[in-house]
Every structure is written in structure tokens, then in C-alpha cells.
Amino acid sequence: MEGSKFFTHVTAFALVLAGMSCERSRETAGIPPVVTTNATGPTLMNDRWRIVKMAMAHDVFTIEVEVVEPSNALVVARELVEPLQSQYAEVLVYVYAEGEGSGGHIPMKRIEWTIDNGFSELEY
Structure with missing residues (x-):
């Protein structure tokens, strides 16, 4: 049951984020807007x-x-957390510089959201 709940949440999250990215301008350079599966x-x-x-x-x-x-x-963290707030007691967002999300790099910061305390940031 736990796996199907995770899949349902990831699918809903992907649809929300895909819809949000459709509304954004593509004027700025950087990471291209696309949804993929690997x-x-x-x-x-x-x-x-x-x-x-x-x-x-x-x-x-x-x-x-x-x-x-x-x-x-x-x-960005607020954008990502908002659709999850009604389903989780805590959401942790580990933020990396562009290109450093894999390969053992240390995140720049951790942004935590909890039902009781809202958002808090910890810089590394």
C-alpha cells in the first residue's frame, strides 16, 4: 500500500508541476522545461x-x-511544498546549485516545512 501511495503522490505532484511550468515564460536560459522519466x-x-x-x-x-x-x-521550495502540505507532516527540500545534484556534492541548504512551524532554512 505504501508504494501505491507514493506513486499516486508522485504522479499528482508531476501533473501539478508540469501544469505550473506550462504557464512560465521560457525567456531565461538555464535548465530546459521538460518532464522526463529515466x-x-x-x-x-x-x-x-x-x-x-x-x-x-x-x-x-x-x-x-x-x-x-x-x-x-x-x-522554489515554497512552490514545491505547497501541493504536498495537506498530505505530509513534514517536507524537506535539499537545494543544490545547478549541476551539483548528483555526484556526492553537499547541498547549499536544506529548507524544511512542518505543519507546526512552517518554513525554516539551514545553510551548509
Whole structure:
């Protein structure tokens, strides 16, 4: 049951994010807007960020995301967390610089959202 819940949430999340990226302008250079699937699971992208990994366990959803502009990390995290707030007690967003989401790089920051405390940032 846990696997089907995860698949349902990832599918809904992908559809919400794909719809949001359709409304955005493609004027800026950076990560191209596209939704693809690879051997390791869904990869979601737009012109400002790219999700490199997602996981959920025990009412916590974790997202690892590369951002084109590091100063927009909190804005991106809020965008990603919003559709999940009614389904999870905690969402963790690990933010990487563009191109550093894999290969053992340390994230720039972790942005946590909880039902009780809202958003908080931890810079590494």
C-alpha cells in the first residue's frame, strides 16, 4: 500500500508541476522545461529548477532539487511544498546549485516545512 501511495503522490505532484511550468515564460536560459522519466525514477524540470530525487517515509516527503539561481531557493521550495502540505507532516527540500545534484556534492541548504512551524532554512 505504501508504494501505491507514493506513486499516486508522485504522479499528482508531476501533473501539478508540469501544469505550473506550462504557464512560465521560457525567456531565461538555464535548465530546459521538460518532464522526463529515466531509469532511476521521475525527473521534473522547468526553467528555474530540476528535481533530481524524491522520497517519502513515515509522513515525511523529501525533495532534492537543483536551482538555476540560488537566491530563489526559498521561492522554489515554497512552490514545491505547497501541493504536498495537506498530505505530509513534514517536507524537506535539499537545494543544490545547478549541476551539483548528483555526484556526492553537499547541498547549499536544506529548507524544511512542518505543519507546526512552517518554513525554516539551514545553510551548509
